[in-house]
Amino acid sequence: MITLTLKQQPTVPLEAENICPDVVAGLTHDAVRALPVYHGKRQCRLDEFFDVGQAFQPDGQAGKPNLRTDEATELEIHGDCSRVKWIGRGMTRGRIKVVGNAGMHLGSGMTGGVIEVTGNASDWVGAEMKDGLIRIHGNAGGQVGAAYRGSLAGMAGGTILIGGNAGLEVGMRMKRGIIAVGGVVRDFAGLQMKGGTLVLLGGAEIRTGAWMFRGTIVSLKPIKLLPTFSYSCEYEPSFLRIYAKHLRTLGVTIPIDGGMYQRFTGDTSLPGKGEILVWQAQS
């Protein structure tokens, strides 16, 4: 495992897309320390901001690349990295653990592997990701799993789990995959959604599911809906049982028994075939 410890807080955001298992795997200690990061307009070395742990040479062969690729693809980052952007961009394998906060674009476009953040993350977590798992224990910013501006589709697969709250436009234009948020999400959750599942355990502010085309939003709290959503029925969706079983393995519990789900369909302004399921506990 390679340990990176933030030793100096960047004065402006640091763009560190090279903090990624795919880049680091197979590199020597010196090569990892010399990886370029961008501090504003200036190109710097990774070791100007991070202490790169020595522990990375498991068999003490200094100057030789790591022999065991499974160890070389594990990264642990310590410190408040809330100004370090693009960690794990486009990663395909391995594991990144951030002990502290993470900055914008965490795991954007990733196609595999696992990212875990013990603190908070910023905007664009897992934007346009295709596969893999991102777990944030604290809060996340806006545009989780979203499409970049001008892009047609957001996340196309994978899972994003957020323990705390999330910001605006969560799951904007997402196409496939699951996002589960433990806390409250702000406006425009599931904006222009094209597919996939958004699970809101703590409910949402306003305009949830705006302009959604397809996909499912599950809310365990009553939410305010747009005029373009209409009530269809109250039922027990059988697919949700399978989802609940899957989510339980990831540590997310959604209720199945002891109540029903109210189904709302919309957004008729497109017109779309999306659904919003709101949990109704039996009284």
Added chain:
Amino acid sequence: MIYWGGNPAECHPRHFTKYTIMQKGKYTQNGRKDRTMVLVDIRETPSAKAANLFLQIRPGKDFELITALRALIKGQRVNEDAVNETGLPLSKLEELVAKMKAARFGVIFFGMGLSMTRGKHMNSAAVLMLAAEMNAFTKFVAMPMRGHGNVTGADVVMRYTTGYPFGVNLCRGYPRFNPGEFSTVDLLVRGDVDACLVLGADPGATMPQPGIDHLAKIPTIVLDPKVTHTSRLARVHITTAATGVSAPGTVYRMDEIPLPLRPALKSPYPTDEEVVRRIREAVKRRPAWLPGRNGKAVM
């Protein structure tokens, strides 16, 4: 003619007479009589007197309303209770839709009451979508009512130089666009910049407090003909000639028509252009930061 979230009678006083409702056109020989004006706002402003139909809505309900209109023009169902919460009954909305569809050429002007309230860019996006979709029935366009002098010019020039109108980052040597990440207000509020050059704007008067605090902390340079709120908290203020009065240039009208300016007076101060050009020449003499530029790798 729909004005949404704006007060043209007071904020753009010549808009009615010079451009929109009063002018006579080839197909509108009778001027005002041939036109229908609708005003949508949260309060009855003096502009309401000029309107054929005034629709007063509850604050922060614009997005809901426009989305409902988008559904109605396609003949889709909407939830009547949720529509009533916007402050307008469904019948009024249907009346508006009928008026819009009956128009030969419709235009929606949207003001800051729409683009600067909750929902922000999505409110503007909703209006633009509505106008785009109305083209299935009749000709329709949407245009923002800009608040300050030559904002359109800044957008147009940014667009043809970088490909994006605003929120552009050039740090990596190529333009990247991401409003929310690179827009001025977000950069300042998060404290993501360590220097600031203010040109023809007064963020010290309009930004949220954390942004103003950050402006005071970092080296801020202001170019302005007069002392502004921002100059008071800036390290450097360079007095420049007032554009249009004592400096020539080009401004873009709200509909993106470039208008040349001829100065009437002479000014002892340099123009904005001259100051920026001189700063640029001084910066050019410094070594490049990107590796591979000027054959030098600079760390």
